[in-house]
Amino acid sequence: xxxxxxxxIGVFLLLIVVLSPLLGTYIARLLGGEGADEMDWKQxxxxxxxxxxxxxxxxxxxxxxxxxxxxxxxxxxxxDLALAFNIAVSFVTNTNWQSYAxxxxxxxxxxxxxxxxxxxxxxxxxxxxxVAVTRGLSRSTGASLGNAWRDMSRIVLGILLPLxxxxxxIFVSEGxxxxxxxxxxxxxxxxxxxxxxxxxxxxxxxxxxxxxxxGGYFNANSAHPLENPTPLTNLLSxxxxxxxxxxxxxTYGIMTNQRRHGLALFVTMIVLLTIGIGTSLWSExxxxxxxxxxxxxxxxxxxxxxxxxxxxxxxxxxxxxxxxNAMHSSLSPAAGGVAMLNMMLGEIVFGGVGSGLYGMxxxxxxxxxxxxxxxxxxxxxxxxxxxxxxxxxxxxxIIAPSASMLIGSALSLTTDVGRSSMLHSGAHGxxxxxxxxxxxxxxxxxxxxxxNANTTFYNIGIGIAMLIGRYAVIIPVVIIAGRMVxxxxxxxxxxxxxxxxxxxxxxxxxxxxxxxxxxxxxxxLMGPLVEQVQLMQGGF
Amino acid sequence: xxxxxRNSFLMLSAFTLICGVAYPLLVTxxxxxxxxxxxxxxxxxxxxxxxxxxxxxxxxxxxRYFRGRPSAVGNQPLxxxxxxxxxxxxxxxxxxSVLRDSLALxxxxxxxxxxxxxxxxxxxxIDPHISPQAARVQxxxxxxxxxxxxxxxxxxxxxIVASTDQPLLGIFGMERVNVLRLNLAMDxxxx
Numbered sequence: 001x002x003x004x005x006x007x008x009i010g011v012f013l014l015l016i017v018v019l020s021p022l023l024g025t026y027i028a029r030l031l032g033g034e035g036a037d038e039m040d041w042k043q044x045x046x047x048x049x050x051x052x053x054x055x056x057x058x059x060x061x062x063x064x065x066x067x068x069x070x071x072x073x074x075x076x077x078x079x080d081l082a083l084a085f086n087i088a089v090s091f092v093t094n095t096n097w098q099s100y101a102x103x104x105x106x107x108x109x110x111x112x113x114x115x116x117x118x119x120x121x122x123x124x125x126x127x128x129x130x131v132a133v134t135r136g137l138s139r140s141t142g143a144s145l146g147n148a149w150r151d152m153s154r155i156v157l158g159i160l161l162p163l164x165x166x167x168x169x170i171f172v173s174e175g176x177x178x179x180x181x182x183x184x185x186x187x188x189x190x191x192x193x194x195x196x197x198x199x200x201x202x203x204x205x206x207x208x209x210x211x212x213x214x215g216g217y218f219n220a221n222s223a224h225p226l227e228n229p230t231p232l233t234n235l236l237s238x239x240x241x242x243x244x245x246x247x248x249x250x251t252y253g254i255m256t257n258q259r260r261h262g263l264a265l266f267v268t269m270i271v272l273l274t275i276g277i278g279t280s281l282w283s284e285x286x287x288x289x290x291x292x293x294x295x296x297x298x299x300x301x302x303x304x305x306x307x308x309x310x311x312x313x314x315x316x317x318x319x320x321x322x323x324x325n326a327m328h329s330s331l332s333p334a335a336g337g338v339a340m341l342n343m344m345l346g347e348i349v350f351g352g353v354g355s356g357l358y359g360m361x362x363x364x365x366x367x368x369x370x371x372x373x374x375x376x377x378x379x380x381x382x383x384x385x386x387x388x389x390x391x392x393x394x395x396x397x398i399i400a401p402s403a404s405m406l407i408g409s410a411l412s413l414t415t416d417v418g419r420s421s422m423l424h425s426g427a428h429g430x431x432x433x434x435x436x437x438x439x440x441x442x443x444x445x446x447x448x449x450x451x452n453a454n455t456t457f458y459n460i461g462i463g464i465a466m467l468i469g470r471y472a473v474i475i476p477v478v479i480i481a482g483r484m485v486x487x488x489x490x491x492x493x494x495x496x497x498x499x500x501x502x503x504x505x506x507x508x509x510x511x512x513x514x515x516x517x518x519x520x521x522x523x524x525l526m527g528p529l530v531e532q533v534q535l536m537q538g539g540f
Numbered sequence: 541x542x543x544x545x546r547n548s549f550l551m552l553s554a555f556t557l558i559c560g561v562a563y564p565l566l567v568t569x570x571x572x573x574x575x576x577x578x579x580x581x582x583x584x585x586x587x588x589x590x591x592x593x594x595x596x597x598x599x600x601x602x603x604r605y606f607r608g609r610p611s612a613v614g615n616q617p618l619x620x621x622x623x624x625x626x627x628x629x630x631x632x633x634x635x636x637s638v639l640r641d642s643l644a645l646x647x648x649x650x651x652x653x654x655x656x657x658x659x660x661x662x663x664x665x666i667d668p669h670i671s672p673q674a675a676r677v678q679x680x681x682x683x684x685x686x687x688x689x690x691x692x693x694x695x696x697x698x699x700i701v702a703s704t705d706q707p708l709l710g711i712f713g714m715e716r717v718n719v720l721r722l723n724l725a726m727d728x729x730x731x
Contacts, residue, residue, distance in 0.1 A: 050547075197581075220666075299621065
């Protein structure tokens with residue numbers, strides 16, 4: 001591992017550490033305070049779920065009749081029911097799993113008006129839920145969690161749109177396309193025909209990166225030179241993967257008036273991310289050496305190189321973004337395993353905008369519950385008592401996505417219809433299937449693209465996993481917030497377990513890794529770990 | 541509930557207009573002023589004819605041209621993509637070694653001097669770049685095919701340097717040679 005690989009990674013982490021508190025403070029100011037027409041948890045949850053359901057219905061209709069709509073210069077056809085269902089769920093749940101190739105399947109109208117809008121709104125949904133939960137934990141009177149409509153409007157207009165506009169203008173200046181022309185036929189220097197795609201890509205790529213969406217305009221996603229043309233767009237895109245999720249840790253600290261606790265959560269995330277990046281880079285280097293190459297360039301782009309490819313692969317799976325700048329199926333097996341583990345941990349290491357932090361809060365509640373049991377005290381979080389019903393909801397939210405990953409993988413690996421989509425057999429085939437379900441239930445959306453997921457079985461199954469991964473977490477976490485909002489805050493005493501100390505960070509990391517390892521270690525053994533051993537021993 | 545439905549339709553309509561229509565139109569408007577060439581695919585024109593996009597790799601078969609990276613899609617961008625192959629299989633290693641041997645033979649160089657990017661397929665299938673090392677191992681063969689005397693290798697080196705982009709601030713991204721720009725520069729050399 002040489003220094004030229006570590007410097008860009010180090011500078012990247014430094015930039016995140018500097019930028020996150022700045023943006024986090026701004027967001028706290030934007031969303032702080034109380035307003036008129038506040039909602040209790042039932043109204044807030046009802047508003048969010050209704051809004052998502054309406055968005056889903058609209059998007060599905062739009063995709064199924066895109067051939068009758070404008071801005072379709074390349075003649076994209078209407079989609080069948082299973083694929084339209086899958087795409088609509090995927091973009092409404094902020095997953096952005098894609099079982100299709102954007103440039104050949106969707107019209108510009110579908111991409112821009114349909115998917116583009118949900119890129120913003122699914123991100124706003126996640127942040128709004130987080131803010132509601134934050135209010136539930138920080139207030140101690142009344143029953144209200146804020147107003148969902150006001151929160152979502154402020155999030156879109158005050159955070160997502162201005163940042164996207166800034167990023168999009170830089171992106172297009174660097175060479176991303178942004179036009180409404182049809183794909184252009186050209187004759188190459190050697191006289192061959194080539195089609196150069198077009199479309200309003202830059203505007204969509206900006207929000208795709210910032211809103212932890214990840215759905216590419218083009219099939220190769222951010223490995224496509226028109227979607228990620230230069231080292232500058234690559235750096236900004238990588239920063240955008242975790243900029244808002246990182247900032248929200250600080251927003252949370254400010255809004256709960258527990259800044260050091262917010263910082264502790266940020267540190268926990270950075271530590272877990274850095275371990276993942278280090279492991280991936282190490283894996284790439286030893287694997288290249290093992291097969292006698294200087295670098296594993298299969299599935300990677302020349303302008304990006306190995307270090308920034310695994311920086312992205314680790315960051316995009318830690319954050320539930322899911323865009324890729326290298327093909328994850330061709331990563332060295334252990335680096336692919338890190339990507340999978342990131343998603344299996346529940347997308348809480350930065351995670352999706354909003355969803356990463358409210359997922360992390362569930363693990364914090366589990367951690368303080370466990371420490372409370374160890375010392376024999378009634379567990380409390382931010383001065384509020386945690387009772388058995390809260391714990392039951394927290395466990396539902398932690399287990400439901402994991403269960404859908406394992407059940408989905410098991411179904412795929414034991415049925416002909418599941419196995420027939422695999423590109424590889426053996427350990428890599430297991431990884432392809434496992435990755436797909438982890439990506440869906442983690443609401444990540446990236447893929448081991450060897451698997452042909454555009455079949456009715458996978459479109460429907462993965463669609464259901466995405467729904468569970470999103471709403472089996474949102475519903476419990478809002479219920480917990482609704483139960484806790486009116487509880488009286490207890491004074492800190494000598495017996496209070498501090499939630500900002502290094503010991504707390506260690507315990508939290510321990511809890512996350514133990515839950516993740518116990519659930520997924522056996523199946524990770526059968527996939528990436530076996531394959532890494534096979535590679536080191538000369539290949540299978 | 542009725543209230544939620546009404547508000548949902550209102551919000552969705554308003555934000556579809558703002559985020560799905562106004563925002564991309566605004567970006568397109570700004571782009572047409574600040575980046576008119578980039579927003580249309582960074583096309584390169586020679587003698588009045590478009591010969592390609594600076595950002596999309598092309599297929600090169602003639603010995604007179606530098607070759608680009610192997611492509612899973614034959615450099616046809618609809619749709620783009622990689623091979624998605626595992627690097628852990630014997631079959632992958634064999635294919636890499638066969639390609640390396642054939643490139644060594646073609647360029648009359650040692651197999652060990654051919655870098656990984658020239659024998660492994662890119663992620664997009666349309667990577668427009670190769671590493672500087674990948675360009676340099678092809679120099680002698682390209683010059684021979686063009687009948688250029690070895691005394692003119694400085695001019696070729698100059699063409700490579702002119703087609704090379706450096707990492708951002710010396711830190712981010714890789715040093716890389718744009719194959720289309722390099723081959724156009726070769727065509728522009730006097731015979």
